[in-house]
Amino acid sequence: MSSGQATSVSSSAPDPCFAISLGDPAGVGPEIVAKAWVMREARALPCFFAVGDPASISAVWNGPLREIGSPEEVAGVFPEALPYLRVADAGPVTPGQPSVDGARAALEALEASVGLARSGSAAGIVTAPVGKTQLYGVGFNHPGQTEFIAERCGVSHDNAVMMLAGPSLRVVPITIHLAIADVPQALTIDLIRARTIATAKGLQRNFGIAKPRLVMTGLNPHAGEQGALGREEIDVIAPAIESLRAEGIDVTGPHSADGLFHARARKTYDVCLCMYHDQALIPVKTLHFDDGVNMTLGLPIIRTSPDHGTAFGIAGTNSANPGAMIAAIRMAGEAAQHRRAADA
Numbered sequence: 001m002s003s004g005q006a007t008s009v010s011s012s013a014p015d016p017c018f019a020i021s022l023g024d025p026a027g028v029g030p031e032i033v034a035k036a037w038v039m040r041e042a043r044a045l046p047c048f049f050a051v052g053d054p055a056s057i058s059a060v061w062n063g064p065l066r067e068i069g070s071p072e073e074v075a076g077v078f079p080e081a082l083p084y085l086r087v088a089d090a091g092p093v094t095p096g097q098p099s100v101d102g103a104r105a106a107l108e109a110l111e112a113s114v115g116l117a118r119s120g121s122a123a124g125i126v127t128a129p130v131g132k133t134q135l136y137g138v139g140f141n142h143p144g145q146t147e148f149i150a151e152r153c154g155v156s157h158d159n160a161v162m163m164l165a166g167p168s169l170r171v172v173p174i175t176i177h178l179a180i181a182d183v184p185q186a187l188t189i190d191l192i193r194a195r196t197i198a199t200a201k202g203l204q205r206n207f208g209i210a211k212p213r214l215v216m217t218g219l220n221p222h223a224g225e226q227g228a229l230g231r232e233e234i235d236v237i238a239p240a241i242e243s244l245r246a247e248g249i250d251v252t253g254p255h256s257a258d259g260l261f262h263a264r265a266r267k268t269y270d271v272c273l274c275m276y277h278d279q280a281l282i283p284v285k286t287l288h289f290d291d292g293v294n295m296t297l298g299l300p301i302i303r304t305s306p307d308h309g310t311a312f313g314i315a316g317t318n319s320a321n322p323g324a325m326i327a328a329i330r331m332a333g334e335a336a337q338h339r340r341a342a343d344a
Helices: 029-038 071-077 100-119 132-136 145-152 180-186 189-207 221-225 232-246 277-288 323-343
Strands: 018-021 048-052 065-067 082-086 125-127 161-166 169-173 214-217 251-255 271-274 293-297 303-306
Touching (some): 018 323, 029 048, 029 082, 029 323, 048 071, 100 125, 100 132, 100 145, 125 145, 125 323, 145 303, 161 189, 161 277, 169 189, 169 277, 189 232, 189 271, 189 323, 221 232, 232 251, 271 277, 293 323
Parallel strands (some): 018 048, 018 125, 048 082, 125 303, 214 271
Antiparallel strands (some): 161 293, 293 303
């Protein structure tokens, strides 16, 4: 993955302040947010504030916390304490033991953070991990936070793109949380086109890549072997690519997925679009398990998240690696700068 096409970002641009929803109070979210604040200067992070129940942070960290009444207060507090906006009561918090009250608090924090970003009170949002099983128990009816945020922003499901990114690889799954048996039926020319267009525009707007280079995998082994191992490449994927190229998008494929992720191949493209969840997530998590970021493209707001889950098993042990949260905050800050440069 090359960054040579990225436009320069002015170092004089002011740091934006981001809302970080704390996620499930019993997960590692509160711990990695606190650790990110501790490393704010060493990692040159933009200013941010926590949104949720501060008791979830106090349960795992004894550093300085300070309540704020509005996001406008963050800049003055951030150098000395981790600012937080209290919007939920998670009840008694025991790290590693999720609860209904905790799930409800996570949802309230997410809702509030999206509202702050949509109103312009926050520069964007970074979402800590949530427990989907627990969320479903309090009426959450979306596959994940990505779909929830897209709905709140008025963006259709097909146009909200989940991109996973690390220092050497960016990937986009065309289909996401589906059983493998359901993927072939879900793959359509329209879906591939919508996700690819959103991806290309997202790389331009959030990363400053003027002419992004995209590659696309096939669905079947060896990209179908010219129909011998399946016709999805011939009937769906190739026609979608042809129509996208006719509109000026630099996308090639369908390529055999097994040859796209070695070091030499990764230098030839800016993002790889994959046909299903594991085809995309296995390589990025293999390469960037501790610093992978989930960014949602196609939204009017900036949204990033560490590319890992709640890790209930290690919550409260002070062993959670904050690398992915730090990377998510940094990527959000860089995206804000690129957006300001594009809008200037």
